Amino acid sequence: xxLVLILGVVxxxxxxxxxxxxxxxxxxxxxxxxxxxxxxxxxxVDFYLYLDLxxxxxxxxxxxxxxxxxxxxxxxxxxxxGEIQKEIDLLEGSTSLIGADVTVALFAGENKSVEPDxxxxxxxxxxxxxxxxxxxxxxxxxxxxxxxxxxxxxxGADLFVVNDQEPALAVTDEYVIYGVNPARLKATIDNLATPxxxxxxxxxxxxxxxxxxxxxxxxxxxLRNDSPSLGEVFELATLGTVPxxxxxxxxxxxxxxFIERGVRLDLYMDPxxxxxxxxxxxxxxxxxxxxxxxxxxxSFVGANEAWQQFRDSGGADDLFGQTNxxxxxxxxxxxxxxxxxxxxxxxxxxxxxxxxxxxxxxIDSDGDFESGVIxxxxxxxxxxxxxxxxxxxxxxxxxxxxxxxxxxxxxQSFQPTQIDIGEYQAKSxxxxxxxxxxxxxxxxxxxxxxxxxxxxxxDNLRDxxxxxxxxxxxxxxxxxxxxxxxxxxxPLQFLMYADIAGIVEMVENAMAPETLVxxxxxxxxxVAPFESLVVAGSSTAEAIRFTLAITIKE
Numbered sequence: 001x002x003l004v005l006i007l008g009v010v011x012x013x014x015x016x017x018x019x020x021x022x023x024x025x026x027x028x029x030x031x032x033x034x035x036x037x038x039x040x041x042x043x044x045v046d047f048y049l050y051l052d053l054x055x056x057x058x059x060x061x062x063x064x065x066x067x068x069x070x071x072x073x074x075x076x077x078x079x080x081x082g083e084i085q086k087e088i089d090l091l092e093g094s095t096s097l098i099g100a101d102v103t104v105a106l107f108a109g110e111n112k113s114v115e116p117d118x119x120x121x122x123x124x125x126x127x128x129x130x131x132x133x134x135x136x137x138x139x140x141x142x143x144x145x146x147x148x149x150x151x152x153x154x155x156g157a158d159l160f161v162v163n164d165q166e167p168a169l170a171v172t173d174e175y176v177i178y179g180v181n182p183a184r185l186k187a188t189i190d191n192l193a194t195p196x197x198x199x200x201x202x203x204x205x206x207x208x209x210x211x212x213x214x215x216x217x218x219x220x221x222x223l224r225n226d227s228p229s230l231g232e233v234f235e236l237a238t239l240g241t242v243p244x245x246x247x248x249x250x251x252x253x254x255x256x257x258f259i260e261r262g263v264r265l266d267l268y269m270d271p272x273x274x275x276x277x278x279x280x281x282x283x284x285x286x287x288x289x290x291x292x293x294x295x296x297x298x299s300f301v302g303a304n305e306a307w308q309q310f311r312d313s314g315g316a317d318d319l320f321g322q323t324n325x326x327x328x329x330x331x332x333x334x335x336x337x338x339x340x341x342x343x344x345x346x347x348x349x350x351x352x353x354x355x356x357x358x359x360x361x362x363i364d365s366d367g368d369f370e371s372g373v374i375x376x377x378x379x380x381x382x383x384x385x386x387x388x389x390x391x392x393x394x395x396x397x398x399x400x401x402x403x404x405x406x407x408x409x410x411x412q413s414f415q416p417t418q419i420d421i422g423e424y425q426a427k428s429x430x431x432x433x434x435x436x437x438x439x440x441x442x443x444x445x446x447x448x449x450x451x452x453x454x455x456x457x458x459d460n461l462r463d464x465x466x467x468x469x470x471x472x473x474x475x476x477x478x479x480x481x482x483x484x485x486x487x488x489x490x491p492l493q494f495l496m497y498a499d500i501a502g503i504v505e506m507v508e509n510a511m512a513p514e515t516l517v518x519x520x521x522x523x524x525x526x527v528a529p530f531e532s533l534v535v536a537g538s539s540t541a542e543a544i545r546f547t548l549a550i551t552i553k554e
Contacts, residue, residue, distance in 0.1 A: 035210060035220055037103040037121050038201035040191040045200055047106035048222040054100050055218035060258035067529035067552055097133040099123035099174075107184070108224075119179040119188050130171045134160065137169060137176070157189050209253030212268045212543065217255035225250050249544070261531070262551035264487060269544045277539050278302030281491040285451065286353035286379050287481070291463045292473040295502045296356040297481075300494045303352045303380075307345040343387050350381030350450075357460060358506060365512040372510070373441055377464055378454040385447040392427075392445060392454075419458060421446055422465040428458045480532050480551075488536035489545040500530040501553060529553060 035050045055061065103121040124130035138149050138160055149160040149169070161168040161182045168185045170177045172192060179185035191199075200206050200222075209222055249270035257264045271277065280301040290297065354376065361372030382388065416427040428444030445454040446461050448468070455461040466472040475481050484497055504527050511519060529552045537546040 034215075034217070035201070036101065037105075038206065039195045039199050040121075040188070041103075041105050041200045042107070042191070042196050043198045043200050043203040043206070044108040044224075045105050045222075046108050046224045047104070048200060048206075048220075049104040050220045051102045052100065052218050053098065053102065055216070055258065058258065060260065061218065063261060064258055064263055064552060097124055097129040099125050099129075117180055117184055119177060119184055121188075122176045122178075123174060124176055127171070127173050130173075130176045131158070134158075134169055134171045134176050137178070141167075141169075154186055155189050155193050157192075159185060161185075205251045209251060209268060212545075213253060213255040213266050214257050214264070217257045217266075219256040221254045223252045259487075259549065259551075261554065262549055264547065264549040266548075267544075267546040271539065271541055271544060277541060278305055278493050280350055280493075282351050282493050282495065283381075284476075284485075284492070284495065285351055285381055286355065287476040287485075288474050289379065289451075289453075289464055289468045290355050290377065290475040291357065291467050292475055292478045293358055293499075293502070294355050294475045294478075295358060295499045295506065297353060297475065297495065297497045298355075299351055299353040299496075301351055302493065303348040304346055307341075307348070311342070341391075344382075344391060347382045347384045347387065348380055349383055351379070352381070353377075353379045355379070356503075357463065358502065361506075361510045363510045363512065363515075365514050373457055375460050375463075376456045377460050379464075380452045381450055382452055383450075385452040388452050389445075389447060416444075419444075421458070421461050422469060424448060424465065426458060426461050428461075483551070484532055484534035484549065485536075487534060487547050487549045489538045489547055491538050491540065492536060493539060494535075494537040496533075496535040498533040500527070500532055500550075504528070504530075 034052065035048075037050065038048065041048065099122075101121075101123050105119050105121075107117040107119070122133070124133055142148055149162055152159045152161065154170070156172070158171045159168060159182065160170070164183070165181055168179055168182045170179070170185050170189060172189065175192070177185060177188055179188060206222055210220070213220065252267065252269040254265065254267045257266070278301045282299060282301045284299060286297060286299055355378075357375035357377065359372060359375045361374060362370040364370045380388070416429055419426050419428060424446045426444050426446035428442050431441045431443065440457075442457045443455065444458045444461055445452065446465075447453070453461060453464055455464065463472075467474040476485075480499060481497055485495075488495060508516065508519070508524075531551045531553045533548075533550050535546065535548045537544070
């Protein structure tokens with residue numbers, strides 16, 4: 001599809017603009033409004049993308065992109081841009097001609113699924129620069145299409161067309177415009193001469209979107225409900241929990257911004273009818289109770305409400321409500337039962353979190369786990385953990401016979417041991433006999449006044465307690481984590497944080513020597529620059545918001 005190619009070229013323009021030393025010297029036109037081309041586009045547009053090249057040429061962008069200009073990334077760049085290499089060659093010699101912004105618009109139309117109705121605007125540095133750039137574009141397109149362009153004039157613009165059906169090119173005083181056909185091109189020039197009264201720039205949904213995303217954005221995308229692309233964006237934003245259809249948001253919007261040593265992506269859309277809207281704000285108690293060097297944290301609220309939705313949909317009955325022919329519970333229903341689950345799930349009124357801690361592990365050359373323990377903690381903020389304690393004891397008791405068949409020492413090995421950790425009493429199970437001498441898992445759990453904590457080892461529970469009591473620094477005091485948290489939307493409901501540098505170091509230390517050699521040559525140069533990743537979101541009665549940010553090392 002031509003539109004896919006066009007979007008690839010737009011990305012390439014951004015990459016080239018950011019990488020051009022000469023372009024970095026261009027002064028920003030501070031009098032130009034963001035999304036300036038929206039005033040020339042009808043409000044019923046399905047898709048609108050605006051790329052601010054002055055931001056892409058700025059210091060923050062240059063700072064973030066510097067590590068990726070190294071020789072180590074040559075093959076990655078070639079793979080990513082290989083399909084549009086001819087266009088890349090064109091643009092590399094044209095960065096001095098292209099102005100402040102590039103826009104792609106996909107217009108409403110009955111046959112857009114067959115042939116989208118689109119136009120691309122590239123601002124130029126005056127009519128002469130636009131003419132030179134357009135000439136280079138025509139030469140490239142003529143080679144592809146095998147036919148020459150004919151020239152005509154329209155409202156002061158120079159049009160270059162092949163026929164009524166093929167994409168055409170126009171040069172105005174400010175833009176070079178590439179459209180799906182001459183009719184689209186002329187309609188666009190009409191709007192440049194006389195902006196439509198119902199332009200996108202005046203549209204209520206568009207104004208709401210632009211006001212809701214960071215003002216320092218370098219790129220902006222706006223999608224209507226009936227846009228072919230919105231379904232994919234919506235499914236990603238809702239984690240696939242709500243299908244796009246009746247009751248779906250009118251639009252979705254996203255932006256990209258360069259931040260200090262990083263890049264940030266934001267998504268905004270209206271709430272969804274029937275979608276899950278957690279009533280609790282995530283207090284991130286886990287951040288105060290995890291050690292400072294925690295490598296990953298996934299945290300969310302709304303588990304009790306999600307369970308109730310699952311119950312209302314009948315999913316819980318299918319999974320936990322099985323009965324035999326006599327009407328007696330069987331399977332999971334016999335082990336635990338819906339009433340017990342209803343009781344405990346209803347107490348999950350706060351945060352549920354899973355964390356990865358530094359782990360000393362070894363992986364052999366075949367990729368199999370060789371030795372060590374993956375240190376992890378599962379934390380659940382709960383109003384009453386007693387029900388969970390009973391379920392955990394039941395579940396582990398049910399698994400003990402199966403485990404005992406694998407362990408020559410028999411079921412006695414799987415009886416819980418009670419240990420004191422600070423002021424709390426924990427239960428643990430020693431699985432080292434089952435898993436071998438070099439893999440020493442000793443899972444356990446403890447219960448505080450407001451939280452159930454499950455650890456892969458009792459040492460992990462001790463790490464939790466040390467951070468809780470202040471004996472060691474907590475994750476919240478970690479500067480990288482704090483910086484990531486500052487980017488999260490308010491109110492915060494979902495958070496995923498990853499210390500990429502720490503995880504990479506842990507994996508490198510785990511590798512077999514022969515694997516490490518290949519990794520150092522092929523993979524390490526690509527992952528080495530990255531420091532952290534954060535994904536944060538919230539779903540309220542007013543809006544759905546997500547933020548993704550990735551940073552690089554100093």
